[in-house]
Amino acid sequence: MKFIEEYRNSELARKLAHRIAKHTTRQIRLMEFCGGHTHAIMRYGIRQLVPKIVEMRSGPGCPVCVTAIGDLDKAIALAHLPGIIITFGDMMRVPGSYSSLQQAKAEGADIRIVYSTLDAIETAKANPKKSVIFIGIGFETTAPTIAASIIKAKKEGVENFYVLSLLKLTPPVMRALLESGEVKLDGVIGPGHVCVITGSHPYEFIPEDYGVGYVISGFEPLDILLSIDKLVEQIESGKPKVEIAYRRGVKPEGNRKALELIDEVFEIDGADWRGIGNVPQSGLKINKEYQHFDADNAFSISLKPAKEPKGCCCGDILRGVALPFDCKLFGKVCTPEKPVGPCMVSSEGTCAAYYQYGASYE
Amino acid sequence: MNDTILLAHGSGGKLSHDLVERKFLPSLANPLLNKLDDSAIFEASGRLSFTTDSYVVNPIFFPGGDIGKLAVCGTVNDLSMNGAKPLYLSLSVIIEEGLLIAELERIVQSIKAAADEAQVDIITGDTKVVNQGQADKLFINTSGIGIIPAGIDISGANAKAGDRVILSGTIGDHGIAIMSQREGLRFETLLESDCAPLNKLVAQMLKASPNIHCLRDPTRGGLATTLNEFAKQSNVGIVVEEDKIPVKEGVKAACELLGFDPVYVANEGKLVAVVRPGDASKVLAQMKQNRYGRDAAIIGEVTNDHTGRVIMKTKLGPSRIIDMLSGELLPRIC
Incomplete structure (x- = not known):
């Protein structure tokens, strides 16, 4: 498929992964904001390609x-x-x-x-x-x-x-996450599709106010690896900024x-x-x-008080505080067939990605 | 006769007889069916295979086929996947009143064409008509009987470490062709359903090697589900290579658009075979001779590692688990 296969080239992927490994000198934590990125990362085994010191956390980028x-x-x-x-x-x-x-x-x-x-x-x-x-x-x-x-x-x-x-x-929730300081991040992989609409300007506050890099990424494996590479470069040089690694889709404005x-x-x-x-x-x-x-x-409707499912960690996972493995229900009580929370249902949900692509196989 | 099916066509009276005699019999006639007794009587000896399936596809006409062709091919294929030579089918039709007679005629014609191609006779049948809204245009049930030649033992539980996994052609064609016609999802595509009877392909494969271990047609749930069934039934692991799995460009593109993985998309004219390593190239060569096996490929092998699990080596290098399909395939939103 033209304009897609090019971004799945295994030779280039290995080269990028090698560069990332070479340049990363300390443990870093990146957040991929978008559920689409989480799925691509799991589907193409990107966690296996990058060194273990590059930790990936999922963000609140799954609409469902x-x-x-x-x-x-x-x-x-x-x-x-x-x-x-x-x-x-x-x-x-x-x-x-x-x-x-x-x-x-x-x-x-x-x-x-x-x-x-x-x-x-x-x-x-x-x-x-x-x-x-x-x-x-x-x-x-x-x-x-x-x-x-x-x-x-x-x-x-x-x-x-x-x-x-x-x-x-998306920008206000990014600010809320960073403001809470609950999870320490070194860089954020920005949601490519969202930024096609918003451009890159609304995210300038992320490096300016919080000293965290923000690289806008496409959804193919090479896009994501390139974005990680750029974030590593920013982190190592101590110069966080907003960058677009998805030029074919995103204009600054x-x-x-x-x-x-x-x-x-x-x-x-x-x-x-x-x-x-x-x-x-x-x-x-x-x-x-x-x-x-x-x-x-x-329409006026009356609702009974909402109640969150017991034991479900979706909230922590959406804030990047926890990974699916940290949830006691993951893969046991909560599966795609009998989901407890939305992260196991949605095609962009973090738990669904970890479950479907067998993160445990790593 | 009227232009549309009426409730009276299912009354059991004159209109019912007219419907059978004018719309079904002329196309499907054969000595066993023509008797029109309450059941068909035939002789058979040996190991028999018996299967049934109901067809409720929406829409009933789709690129590359219709519900009639599907109803014949599906049941013929279910028999074939045990190595059976299909002999006879039953045909039971539940029609929603208001169906155009012309549409019914088209469907009967394609039932005939598919049965002729598969060389099976429809020897018993039934028609019912239900009120509007109680069925969706037309539902069909077919059952089939086939005979298994001596020495054939095919089962999903027979896979052994070292065996090769062969796929008969491109995956996802049927699912995407159907999806392209669904209300709310409609998109332009040149793709056609791969719906086809596979009994002759299977006969050719068995000629090349009577020792085929497993055969299955990856229909709903796709290739991934079939491979997982083999792995669990046989208590083995399976490793496939993403690069080796044939997928049409149009299916790839539609899957990108809809957020699907082709390994989960339905097929109606494909099979997966697990064969002894020494037989793989012989069987593959035979498959390539058949029009429904032209694009056949060895896509992986069976192992004693990770029993019950299917692993795919991705194009990028890393491996990942291919689980069964869970829930329904639904399009993503952004």
């Missing part, structure tokens, strides 16, 4: 995983109203406090999975008498298309279309058009993150002009 359990309960409650719920696939199996969307579907709720938000609009048009609620999760990556769908719904008068916005922003779409429809608000709590200014709420489409505004 960071969805607060209370928000999940809300989505499930909405599913029990008459009408149609539309969601991205991974959300289906995540256990809420009392149920899951999958369970709600088995009990008769009409829940459909889409790949693109714009398909949700088509469902709304095809079912004009039913309310169609899209569960809007994700980061800056999914926000522009969700915004575009809301704009389209307004323009075309699709009045039965609603979005439950659980969208989150980001994607203006996409950012405008987000601005048009959303306003910034606090958001609840699983394992982290409420992070100010880290969420996107539908603004006044588009409030007709805001499911939060359109």
Whole structure:
């Protein structure tokens, strides 16, 4: 496959791994923010390629995983109203406090999975008498298309279309993690897809305020190895900065058009993150002009108090404080077949990656 | 006859008889079926193999096939994977009222084409019609009977250390072709389902070596699931090389887009064989002679290490565990 195989070249990977090993003089700890990176790291065995003194921690970059359990309960409650719920696939199996969307579907709720938000609009048009609620999760990556769908719904008068916005922003949560000081980091592998939208500027505070390097990475093995190499270089030279190691996707200023779409429809608000709590200014709420489409505004539901699954370490794992092995449930009580927490469900979840690609085999 | 299937077509009365006699019999006729008795009677001796499977694919027509072709090939292949020569099939059809008769005719035609290719007869059958919403257009169940030649002993529990693992061709074609047609996921692709009867391929392989240890068609759950089944049933380890596994460019691209690993994507016209090391090249050469084995390759071998586990040597060098598929394949979101 052109433009992909080139980034999986084993010869170059070995050379990069060798360089990283040669240049690393002390134990360092890096965080890959994005769940997509965690999966690529596990899938291609990158932990086995780099020296043991380069420790990798996963971050809160899995949209399904960071969805607060209370928000999940809300989505499930909405599913029990008459009408149609539309969601991205991974959300289906995540256990809420009392149920899951999958369970709600088995009990008769009409829940459909889409790949693109714009398909949700088509469902709304095809079912004009039913309310169609899209569960809007994700980061800056999914926000522009969700915004575009809301704009389209307004323009075309699709009045039965609603979005439950659980969208989150990455720079504020990075700040919250670094500010807490709970986990000491030497460098961060920045989420490539997010930065295609945001650009690199919003992350300048990471080296400036916290002295931590930030290298934006693509998702192929060579991208990740190159980013580790750049971080090692920064750490060894004592000059942390923001760098883009994903030039084919990311421009420093980001994607203006996409950012405008987000601005048009959303306003910034606090958001609840699983394992982290409420992070100010880290969420996107539908603004006044588009409030007709805001499911939060359109439907009133009462919820029982949320309760976190007992013994689940997803929160610690999302903050980079723990690895899946540190969780007593991992691989025993909690497996992809019977997940306790979201990190074992999502295709971007850290536990799912460690389980699926058999980290224990190392 | 009307343009769509009505509940009355399942009443057991005149319309039911019309449906069978006009829509099924002309295409599927053979002396055993033509009698239309309550059951078919035939002679057989030796070791028999018996299997059943239900087909509920959505959509019922897809690039490279339809539910009818699938229903014949799937059951023919299940018999073949024990080394059996398929003889007879049953065909049971549950139709949702409102199905276009023209669609039913197309499906019966492809049932006929697939049965002709596999050289099996459909000797008994049933049709039912249910209310709208109680089925999704059309469900089919087929059962099959086959005869196992003397001296053949094929089972997922027969793999031994040193054996070679052979895959008959590219993986993931069926799953991706179906996925490309699903509501909410639709994408353009030139890929077609690999749906095909494999009985002749298996017969050729058995000619090359009657000692084939394991055979299985990696349908739902994909190659990864089949390899894991072998490893667990035989209590052995399996090592495969990512580089050796044939995957079409279009499948690779779709998998990148959707976040799937091709080793978990379904196939309907592929098989995995575990054979003695000395037989591997003979069997492979025979497979390459058959149109359904043209791209066959030795992808790995059986070992006594890491019993019950399948390990893949990745293109980059490191190895990783290939586990069974868990849950349903769902697209990722970012």
